[in-house]
Amino acid sequence: MMGMYFITFREARRLLLSKATGVNLDLRKTNRTWEIKREGDEFIFPDGTRVSKDVIERIARDEGSVYFVKDGGVYKAAIAGEHYYKLVPTIPPTIEINGIRMHRTKGVNPLQDTRNKVNAVRPKEGETVLDTCMGLGYTAIEASKRGAYVITIERDKNVIELAKINPWSRELFTGGKIQVIHGDAFEVVRKFRNESFDVIIHDPPRFSLAGQLYSEEFYRELFRVLKPGGRLFHYVGNPGKRYRRKDLQRGVMERLRRAGFVGVKRVEEALGVVARKAEKKR
Known part of the structure; x- marks a missing residue:
């Protein structure tokens, strides 16, 4: 994955609610888990990026978006231009363009x-x-x-x-x-x-x-x-x-x-x- 770690509301809630620090960071493409250390109100990702509890809490409330950690920052997997594009955390993800999903997600993944x-x-x-x-x-x-x-x-x-x-x-x-x-x-x-x-x-x-x-x-x-x-x-x-x-x-x-x-x-x-x-x- 080379320095890009993904987090959705699922992983954020796991980090906030449990003492377990092993979470999946590749949108469940694999069953692998990564260790995330906690120091005070900060979570330390495998590449050393420190993410505040406030940011994790915000992600935990957002059930419609995918976030990723890269090069020391946290970003939403979204692009705003003439239209608004974002990855949605279905498994696997779909794209939403102006609120319309590209895949069927009701009753089928x-x-x-x-x-x-x-x-x-x-x-x-x-x-x-x-x-x-x-x-x-x-x-x-x-x-x-x-x-x-x-x-x-x-x-x-x-x-x-x-x-x-x-x-x-x-x-x-x-x-x-x-x-x-x-x-x-x-x-x-x-x-x-x-x-x-x-x-x-x-x-x-x-x-x-x-x-x-x-x-x-x-x-x-x-x-x-x-x-x-x-x-x-x-x-x-x-x-x-x-x-x-x-x-x-x-x-x-x-x-x-x-x-x-x-x-x-x-x-x-x-x-x-x-x-x-x-x-x-x-």
């Missing part, structure tokens, strides 16, 4: 949510996967763990920065089997060669934020870069009321068929749609 999506297309050893919208990279990491080589695209540099902070996203930048491209998927996909990918996982932001990523024009590009026999999973989500979701899903399925995809069907547990590109006739 972000890791299970990711596995549901990846299981819909089951990447195999040696296959090449396109992950159109990286986020924290859990989809890309899960696909790479199954032996695939992954190209993942992320438009928002602030999301990439939070991924670089998040210990659960580390394999994006260290594994060697994942290539991260900073750019708009709508433009980037146009530059790929025909029939480049065995699998495409398309998990775009909600329709109101990224309508072009739900367009027939974009689906035709996805069809073009998919190999014959290749599989597509398209996350559609659960926006608003049931009838609206059905309308959005139905529209997605119709446009995918018009773009050339076959075998288009719903995958309820992953809140999305699967499709494939027909094999070439011999």
Whole structure:
């Protein structure tokens, strides 16, 4: 972890309420614990950073944020700009942008949510996967763990920065089997060669934020870069009321068929749609 230690309300409360000083400092990516010494009203982290009890008490009250200790200071894992981005201490963390979470967190954790999506297309050893919208990279990491080589695209540099902070996203930048491209998927996909990918996982932001990523024009590009026999999973989500979701899903399925995809069907547990590109006739 090299001098970056993470603390959420859970660890802060543990430090305040018990004499036990061994706490997890990597957002529960591992079961490892680190020793934190206490001197008076200060807590001393493994790199020597002294954090006052007041700061720990403030973190203990904040159930919606992740903090980290680095180079002698305590920082919130958040970026304020045109929008407000922060890591949320679900396990593993998700990102919240202007209060909207990027992963499903009700009744399912972000890791299970990711596995549901990846299981819909089951990447195999040696296959090449396109992950159109990286986020924290859990989809890309899960696909790479199954032996695939992954190209993942992320438009928002602030999301990439939070991924670089998040210990659960580390394999994006260290594994060697994942290539991260900073750019708009709508433009980037146009530059790929025909029939480049065995699998495409398309998990775009909600329709109101990224309508072009739900367009027939974009689906035709996805069809073009998919190999014959290749599989597509398209996350559609659960926006608003049931009838609206059905309308959005139905529209997605119709446009995918018009773009050339076959075998288009719903995958309820992953809140999305699967499709494939027909094999070439011999």
